[in-house]
Amino acid sequence: AQKVTQAQTEISVVEKEDVTLDCVYETRDTTYYLFWYKQPPSGELVFLIRRNSFDEQNEISGRYSWNFQKSTSSFNFTITASQVVDSAVYFCALEETGANNLFFGTGTRLTVIP
Amino acid sequence: NAGVMQNPRHLVRRRGQEARLRCSPMKGHSHVYWYRQLPEEGLKFMVYLQKENIIDESGMPKERFSAEFPKEGPSILRIQQVVRGDSAAYFCASSPLAVINEQFFGPGTRLTVL
Numbered sequence: 191a192q193k194v195t196q197a198q199t200e201i202s203v204v205e206k207e208d209v210t211l212d213c214v215y216e217t218r219d220t221t222y223y224l225f226w227y228k229q230p231p232s233g234e235l236v237f238l239i240r241r242n243s244f245d246e247q248n249e250i251s252g253r254y255s256w257n258f259q260k261s262t263s264s265f266n267f268t269i270t271a272s273q274v275v276d277s278a279v280y281f282c283a284l285e286e287t288g289a290n291n292l293f294f295g296t297g298t299r300l301t302v303i304p
Numbered sequence: 305n306a307g308v309m310q311n312p313r314h315l316v317r318r319r320g321q322e323a324r325l326r327c328s329p330m331k332g333h334s335h336v337y338w339y340r341q342l343p344e345e346g347l348k349f350m351v352y353l354q355k356e357n358i359i360d361e362s363g364m365p366k367e368r369f370s371a372e373f374p375k376e377g378p379s380i381l382r383i384q385q386v387v388r389g390d391s392a393a394y395f396c397a398s399s400p401l402a403v404i405n406e407q408f409f410g411p412g413t414r415l416t417v418l
Contacts, residue, residue, distance in 0.1 A: 194346075227409075233393060235347075235409040281346055290360040291337060291349035292407075 193217065194284050196295035203272050204303050211267045211298045213282030219243075224258065224265045225283040225292065235281075241265065272302045306331070308398050308410035309378075316416045323383040323390070325413045329398030336379040337407060338371060341393040353379060386417045 353373040
């Protein structure tokens, strides 16, 4: 079973629209970390956020915000007033206690149309 | 403080040749992780190494792939007798301790097998 599911394969929005990228995870651990990474067309991975399972406070960083809901095992990512530079593939990832690696979702390709 | 460095950034090999991918972790980091990203997919864990030791190679293909992290020098991911299916982006990450929520990713090496 997938540990991290990003059901939206591709999303297109028009510039200045808001967009939410969904992430649903599965784990039996009570302590874990969740991540979001951005992969622009140039291919590198850009770290966006790390959130531990005990901190359910939503976080806002500029136009980016994250909604962590333990009850639904979701960690959704919203971009407000999207810009063309936001066009990228976005990955959600999970680290479980004692694991030696991150489990990545399959990514959501976001295209922002000018 | 330079980030994680990977070279080459792009590597082209013909079927049957060997591919050597190098990863220099961030200064002070003694833990290295290799991930593979097949086209249009998320990253998949391959191997976790500390200096001179392989800690977890559960994601490594059983044949043709090997990894090392010598006492001096970069970590090397070696693929012998490459096949077309090895074409992928290979990412390296490093962390200062065995705490992967602190890991930092390199820019990746894109391997193309002709």
